[in-house]
Amino acid sequence: MSVDLAKLPVMQQDSVERHIEHWKREIPELDPLVEGVVTRMQMLLRHLKQTRHAALADYGLEDYEYATLHYLGGCGPGHRATPGEIAAWQQMSPSGITGRLDALEKRGFIRRLPSPADRRKVIVELTEEGRQAWLNTFNPQTNEEVRVLAALTPDEQEQLNGILRRMMQVIDRPGLLNTPKSSQSANAATERRSRFTPGAGPAAQ
Numbered sequence: 001m002s003v004d005l006a007k008l009p010v011m012q013q014d015s016v017e018r019h020i021e022h023w024k025r026e027i028p029e030l031d032p033l034v035e036g037v038v039t040r041m042q043m044l045l046r047h048l049k050q051t052r053h054a055a056l057a058d059y060g061l062e063d064y065e066y067a068t069l070h071y072l073g074g075c076g077p078g079h080r081a082t083p084g085e086i087a088a089w090q091q092m093s094p095s096g097i098t099g100r101l102d103a104l105e106k107r108g109f110i111r112r113l114p115s116p117a118d119r120r121k122v123i124v125e126l127t128e129e130g131r132q133a134w135l136n137t138f139n140p141q142t143n144e145e146v147r148v149l150a151a152l153t154p155d156e157q158e159q160l161n162g163i164l165r166r167m168m169q170v171i172d173r174p175g176l177l178n179t180p181k182s183s184q185s186a187n188a189a190t191e192r193r194s195r196f197t198p199g200a201g202p203a204a205q
Contacts, residue, residue: 016040044148051144055137064090064100069109069134072126074180079126081180082115086124089178109133 016039020032056066071089072079087097101124104110109130115121126134149157 014040016043048145048148052137059133059137061133061137065104065109066134066137068100068104069126069130070138071180072110072124073131073134075126076181079131080113080123083122083124089180104130 016036019039020030020035023035024030024032052066053063056063061069067090068086071086072081075081083097083101084094086101087094090097101110101112105112107129109127111125111127112122113125115123152160
């Protein structure tokens, strides 16, 4: 089937094309297609990251504070995890997470509870104040992601998702992307039934 080129939309030049034009002169063997795809992905991710930082700043949160609240928010209705699990999520040593948890507890975003299984250990629990802080910063971030994706039609968004999935399969491996578990440990069910279980609202994304 022939394509009428006159009917195709004219693609507006972006800053990446000017970037490629410059480096193509300096490095003639540069593949403009690879450079274009990779650089655009990098620029989009940088923009979304900057938007997230701005949203966090509006609520007085640091990246690591948001990461902890986000992790606990995804840990099922109890919103609980051990300090070791939170440290692993942030790729830190268990001892290194203590100061960060202290700061969040001081702000009323988390509480530490004795583990029913071993009173020498603690369980970290997301408070309602912490949950609201997490959700308040989560929404602006999501809206910006939706705004950027709105440049594509719904069909194009599905196509892009499928293309990225195929690219992801090239590098995918177990443990590459860790996700909170609804039951954080063998004692999770017991902990949720303990007297420390709050009357928290429904779990959020």
